[in-house]
Amino acid sequence: MEVKPSIPRAVSSGAAFPVSVLLAVVVLEIALFFVSFGATCAKPQDSKRLLWQNTEVGEKNVYLTHSCIHDEILHQRRRPGRKEYSVTPQVYHGSSLSRPHPRGGRTLLELSPAFPLQIDAKQPIRIFLNYDAVGHSSDRDCQNVGDLVKLGEPPATSIPRTPVCNAHGDQPVFADCWYECTLEDISGEDKKQRLRKALGQTAEWFKRALAIEPVKGNLRLSGYSACGQDGGVQLPHEYVEEGVADADLVLLVTARPTTGNTLAWAVACERDQWGRAIAGHVNVAPRHLTAEAEALLSATLIHEVIHVLGFDPHAFTHFRDERKRRRSQVTMQVMDEKLGRMVTRVVLPRVVMHARYHYGAYSENFTGLELEDGGGRGTSGSHWEKRLLMNEIMTGSVDTKSVVSKMTLALLEDSGWYQANYRMADHLDWGWNQGTEFVTSPCNHWKGAYRCNSTQLSGCTYNREAEGYCPIVSYNGDLPQWARYFPQANKGGQSSLADYCTYFVAYSDGSCTDTKSARAPDRMLGEARGINSRCMASSLVRTGFIRGSMTQGNGCYQHRCRNNTLEVAVDGIWNVCPEAGGPVQFPGFHGELMCPAYQELCSSVPMSVTGQCPGSCSFNGDCIDGKCYCFLSFHGNDCSKRSCPGNCSRHGICHPNGSCECQIGWTGVDCSTAICDEQCSLHGGVCDNGVCEFRCSDYAGYACQNSSSLLASLSTCGDVLAQDVFGQHCAPSEPSILQQLEAAVVMPNYNRLVPGGRTLFSILDNGYCAAAAKRLACWISMQRCDKDGDNRLRVCHSACRSYNAACGAGLDCSDQTLFSSEEEGEGQCTGYGEMRPWWLRRFGNLFSQYERKL
DSSP states (O other), X not given: OXXXXXXXXXXXXXXXXXXXXXXXXXXXXXXXXHHHHOOOOOOOOSTTSOOOOOTTSOGGGEEOOEEOOHHHHHHHHTSTTOOXXXXXXXXXXXXXXXXXXXXXXXXXGGOOTTSOOOTTTOEEOOEEEEOTTTTOOTTTSOOSTTOEEEESOOOOOSSTTOSBOBTTSSSOBOSSEEEEOOGGGSOOHHHHHHHHHHHHHHHHHHHHHEXXXXXXXXXXXXXTOGGGSTTOOOOOHHHHHTOBTTOSEEEEEEOOOOOTTOOEEEEEEEEOTTSOEEEEEEEEOGGGOSSTTHHHHHHHHHHHHHHHHTOSHHHHTTOBOTTSOBOSOSEEEEEETTTTEEEEEEOOHHHHHHHHHHHTOOSTTOOOEEXXXXXXXXXXXXXXXXXXXXXXXXXXXXXXXXXOOHHHHHHHHHTTSEEEOGGGOOOOOTTTTOOHHHHHXXXXXXOGGGOOOTTOSEEEOTTSSEEEEOOEEEOSSOOOGGGOOSSSTTEEESOTTTTTXXXXXXXXXXXXXXXXXXXXXXXXXXXXXXXTEEEEEEOOEETTOEESOSSOEEEEEEEEEETTEEEEEETTEEEEOOTTOEEEOOTTEESOEEEOOHHHHHOOSOOOSSSOOGGGGGGSEEEETTEEEEOTTEESTTSOEEOOGGGGGGSEEEOTTSOEEEOTXXXXXXXXXXXXXXXXXXXXXXXXXXXXXXXXXXXXXXXXXXXXXXXXTOXXXXXXXXXXXXXXXXXXXXXXXXXXXXXIIITTOSSOOOOOSHHHHHHHTTOOHHHHHHHHHHHHHHHHOOTTSSOOOOXXXXXXXXXXXXXXXXXXXXXXXXXXXXXTTSOEEOSXXXXXXXXXXXXXXXXXXXXXXX
């Protein structure tokens, strides 16, 4: 959690006064110095955890942020006996790709022409919000003041209902604890209305920002979903039997308390056969459902839903390329010698392209965009590095100034699941056009307003939109070696997420663009506030007055860009600045104003390395060393010509706008991927370039692996395959023993196995836990031991251990009748709690082949 003090600038160091009051000003300046630099000490606990808080700042002056705990929630779901998500295959409108494109229509969502849509393939994403669970959990929702409710899964202790959550203790307890409810934690009708409004606006935002290949018919969800575990939300019965109409993603909403600065959290709990999230759980803390937190909550919900959609290291493993093949590499972890530590970078093509454009980083040294490595288990690895993207919405802390950049939309598009509308992206000022060195070097090598030091009382923020101060903190322990930017090993910036970098932070009343700021512009210094005003260094003072300080100060001054020059105004008088920046003077004022360089305020395009490109690459490519590198679907020396990817692979028609209209039976942006029949997705199949594969781990209860060439070792497949004019596919069948066992045993209680009920007794004969144990362990093995992705049904010792942890059982994991070593080929799980030896399996296969011939 990061709490940023919002400090008003009580008096300007460069204010102009008559000489008679100069002494009083000096006294105030000395007081300001001690207030600004009185650092509160704290002890470092880990290399990138928050080490400092300004506890003296009053509640009204606290600059609130949202601290994300996404990975903490996922960590809870990776405990033994739990699953992070379920898999439920869907049917998609693959056949619609061949329909002709209506003439005269506008491009869907007005997407950037650099990434043309496939004809009729994708539609705005439909997010369905379910509020049935709000306020209905007796042990997790606050009903009355003083109630103790669960956050996470509190451990069993000798003292009931301990430990108690305490975000402010010497050793803070944020999760797996008992939370004491206050009045603010109760979801009244007004809070429920705010919740619906906020999430409704979020769903509408994504509808404009992302397009998706729509589900055909109803969205199908599993009766064995991971959404209901760990205090989650059980799927309504009708969602499983009938599906959800007009939806591509279902979000199950709760309003339960959180600790610290966490406004909300969200995780995916069910995915389709391609890995895309089709169901998720979103929780919003009731105490933040207020009018004051509305803007922050809006940004927070966009942040959290983006986690559900795919900004998640666990989702990265499911990312697909344009041909729906798993991406070979999403991130790259390297030891960075410059930074002095291991870093993880996203190397996806669109992310790298947009990052290059943003930073102007065209050197080969730029290989990818860095992920956060600080913030602890709740933040590290699932956010952009704050040092590089600062107020981007997918950094580890969100505030009201957070923006959605093209890099984040590019990551979602690179997943292979979505088409991004880049018009919905905001301009990210931080790092704009700063070059490769900004991204690849430590922040103490940064230039200009991106860096400040202990000798600077005040200055301009990096984008010159505000006057600010330089917060440098003295800790009572040494910072990590890579974060020591000062001779004193315990000094650094206030943000651990930003790698303890030091940069100017805006005063709460220091905005140059806000005409309603609490501090009026100083007319004696020629200042003016407004949308065109920027912060600049200045020693100006009106004739007849003297400045409150002999050193150069800062002020807000109007600027404009005209005829390839930068002009600034003081007291209504405009003056032309030197192109490289420098001093200018004004009549009626002593001193001078220091102009920034023309490139800093007037350049709207990234810097080329060297050389000019023809036609500026028609704005359809990047200019590098005088050569155009065209975006997707453009070619030519000036990137002015459109082309179809792969010439539509000879399976489609190339339209003049550069998009492919695929023939029936083919899909993909280049029409290179064959389509399977609908039965494939209906019954657990996975379509792999026209070949429908059936895998037991994809659909519980079916034990078939491949419909095109059945493996001889899988003799159980014959019972569930059907043959018709469409070829082989899975046939509908009654729930298998494993499905019934999971429904009766696994879903109701993940902490212990409770035999009972007619269904369970009918399955297990005598209903003893020992009999259920072998069946459940066998089921676990099929779900968890597919390490290489080839769906071999290994039965592992780890399955036994997982079961014992899940049920509180004491199985002997050395029992060779069920559990083998994790070496390949030693045996096969039959689904009935026993191992079939290889020689018996071979005999059974031969018998089955002979029977089929008959």
